[in-house]
Amino acid sequence: MTQPFHPPATTGAEARLAARSGRLDRHTSGQALGHVQGNVVILPAGLATDFMRYCQRNPKPCPLLAVSDAGDPSLATLGEGIDIRTDLPRYRVWREGALVDEPTDIRALWQDDFVTFVIGCSFSFEEALMADGIRLRHIELQRNVAMYRTTIATEPAGPFSGPMVVSMRPMSAADAIRAVQITSRLPTVHGAPVHIGDPAQIGIADLSKPDYGDAVEVRAGELPVFWACGVTPQAALVQARVPLAITHAPGAMLVTDLLNRHLAAF
């Protein structure tokens, strides 16, 4: 997975072309700044209704940005010319809940009953927080955000259920208050935090041991602030042991033509 240096894409179309050509084969952080990126889940049509119902019932971890028609690899509302079979830098293929492959292209696996779900991603609200002057430690340290399985249960739908996964960012109290305001405006990218403060209240025993991503220090005088996380639906897929599912690889998102600033609800 080597990646020679290329300047980051400045538009969604450029980022997708870089992924399609194989030039971009890892994470999309820093690509097409200002543009909405999305988590991707692809399922056979027989599971699509239950999965959509799961997203609808759990809007904070699973805010749906788009759902494709069955068999149609385009997503016209998210960008011109998107081909979801080629436009992610890297995919994960799951069979019966087990990760079996991480290809950079899924044309060979495509089925004419596949439905694509695109789910809002924290990159959008992190950009809004940083634009406001709030510093994000995991970004300054060039780490993945720390994520945890919680004891908050999601609302089940069909075979899909499981714990809410949250991401955590340490902040001063003043920044935490401002972050609630900023992210409340962005309901399609996880919205307001789900918890502030004591991790034990949501079943997290040790902040230094995240279940996904990398730990960051919570310094004296800081509060851990927790947001619902787009890993939640992936965890539900794995737990459901569906026969076949394809997702983006961690951090290798769909870069869209939408602008983050257009997501604000007010």
Add this chain to the structure above:
Amino acid sequence: MTQPFHPPATTGAEARLAARSGRLDRHTSGQALGHVQGNVVILPAGLATDFMRYCQRNPKPCPLLAVSDAGDPSLATLGEGIDIRTDLPRYRVWREGALVDEPTDIRALWQDDFVTFVIGCSFSFEEALMADGIRLRHIELQRNVAMYRTTIATEPAGPFSGPMVVSMRPMSAADAIRAVQITSRLPTVHGAPVHIGDPAQIGIADLSKPDYGDAVEVRAGELPVFWACGVTPQAALVQARVPLAITHAPGAMLVTDLLNRHLAAF
């Protein structure tokens, strides 16, 4: 200060008439529910500009709802027929920073250079919180809210300066997040909290010993949430040792004709 039972007023005009007639001579909590109540400061014109500048520079503790013309006891934008000399249940008269009297009428003290300032009050946002289902312990216990002097300095203006005074309400994390959202919509009644969590960060040594009002317990699993408080300008007046100032007595507010729900910024 006995107060025979009367049913609470249902309009601002009724509450003011009750105060004017002497029938209502204590706090206005529960009067004219749904109507905006305000903190009152009355100063000679020579101090008015500096005090207005102080409010302008400190909008969270001192959100100005109205400023009268010099010598004019009416406040037309807040209610029909208001006479600020008679329409508060009880006043406090301050000379050189010392409390010298607590009359129920200030007609005998009125000067033709007096300017009245009306400042937003937490009663408005507490109503919005409770309407949303957030329980407020001090109200359930029928106590005054706990208030504390902090180490957060206000922006000085002329003779006015001093520490920000905050009110504290204990809440679950989920309620604290919701409370940030609700009070952010209400910038004219103190707006979003100024702090959440560790009281020591804002110079409060012991939550069980408030500087004003009554202590309430912060239970395990709760966060103390702190809002800028309308006592701040009163503390600044006292600290400035102005020759003469008149304020409302604690809890004995001006009841206006404005509706709390009309304060929402969005």
